[in-house]
Structures are given as structure tokens and as C-alpha cells.
Amino acid sequence: MLTAGEVAGLIAATGWMVLVCVLAMVLVKVARLLTETTKAVSDLNNRLTPLLDDMSVTVNETNRQLAAVEAIATDIKQVSGHAAKLSAVTQTIFTGPLIKVSSLGYGVRRAIEARTPARQAARGATRGTAPRRSR
Secondary structure (H helix, E strand, O other): OOOHHHHHHHHHHHHHHHHHHHHHHHHHHHHHHHHHHHHHHHHHHHHHHHHHHHHHHHHHHHHHHHHHHHHHHHHHHHHHHHHHHHHHHHHHHHHHHHHHHHHHHHHHHHHHHHHHHHHHHHHHHHHOOOOOOOO
16 A cells, blocks of 8 residues: 555645646637737738728828818908998998988978978968967
């Protein structure tokens, strides 16, 4: 039979063998993980280059379109300024004389209204009726 020291040595050797097998399995899994990570990074790199090229083209096109929109906005601002000036000129040309004609019409109407009761009063005095007063 085996002595106690031999049994203890056999148990220790078995323990070390189990530990080495577990560590070997862990190392194999880590190696697979590194291989898969390398493949994923390589695949990402292959996809990323065209994507960055497309994004660069898109940014350049956007900048070109923004320059065109800025030019359009400047033109619209200029046109609206011209429209405001034209509106002011039109207002000056038409409203000044229109106000004067309106004032003249109002004055003539008031003058006619002021003279009308005077004529009716004169006619009423000859006929014997009392004159009407305007308000």
C-alpha cells in the first residue's frame, strides 16, 4: 500500500493537474476571444473607411448647399428692402395727394352744408317759416 506521504503527494499532483487543465481552458477561451475581437476590429475598419468617405462627401455637399441658401437669403433680404422702399415711395406718392383731395372734399362738403341752411333760412323768411338750424 501507499504511505500517507505518497497519498498526499498524489492528491497534490491531481490538484495541480486539475488547476493546469482549468488554466489551459481559460487560455484557450481568451485566445478565441482575442481572435474574434481582431476579426471584429478588422471588419469594422473595412466598413468604417467607406462610411467616412461617404460622410465627407455629405458634409461637403451640405456646405455647398448652405452657401447657396445663404446667397438666396441675402437676395431675399435685398428684395424685401427694395419692397419696403417701394412701399414707402408709393405711400408718399399716393397718400399725400389722397389726403389733400379728401380734405378738400370734406371742406367743400362742409361749406355746402353751411350754405344750405342759410339758403333755406332765406327762403323760409320770405315764406314765413322759421329757419332750421344745423347741428
